[in-house]
Amino acid sequence: MAKALDTIDRRILKALVANGRLSNAELAKEVGLSASPCWQRVKRMEDEGIIAGYTTLLDHRALGVGETVMVEVQLEHHDARSLEVLTEAMAKIPEVLEIYLMAGDFDFFLKIAVSGTQGVEEFLREKLFRVPGLRHSKSNFSLRCVKQVAAYVPD
Incomplete structure (x- = not known):
């Protein structure tokens, strides 16, 4: 069973939604953790399927399919x-x-x-x-x- 999300987990998720390219060090600094516990939380949320994956948003207009x-x-x-x-x-x-x-x-x-x-x-x-x-x-x-x-x- 998945562990309930706390305030820090939600801050991690919001930071990743805003910028999925944050390094673990940058993410940890942004949410007020050290690198290791931050990485452990992200890994747990990946393993539990809360973080389903990472992607890049594209500008379809720039690609000719606007x-x-x-x-x-x-x-x-x-x-x-x-x-x-x-x-x-x-x-x-x-x-x-x-x-x-x-x-x-x-x-x-x-x-x-x-x-x-x-x-x-x-x-x-x-x-x-x-x-x-x-x-x-x-x-x-x-x-x-x-x-x-x-x-x-x-x-």
Whole structure:
């Protein structure tokens, strides 16, 4: 069973969310610990799965895929196999950034990064619409990202 997070653990998590490139020494200084206990806490949170991994946020606009599109997907059937087929197909597509299984008016919510309306059309026609069992999709274009965080650390 995972150990309950204390104030220092939460400060470590918040510091890492703000800057995942902090060295252990920098992190320890920021949260008021010496290096060894800081490293032990980080290691424990990694082992317990609280820290699931480390990544780099990219500027998609600078990479030529600056349009973020949210795609709502409805399936014909709601059996386990249909859900699995769509999930596996979308997970293999690099421009699909996030996949959510939903409750409500649609079955899946996809977040994709593409290059303009042509990129959206190609994604829909060449990738999404080829998945068997798809009933309907609806695309919503993001005008601008107003907030982007990698994670939320509750107090």
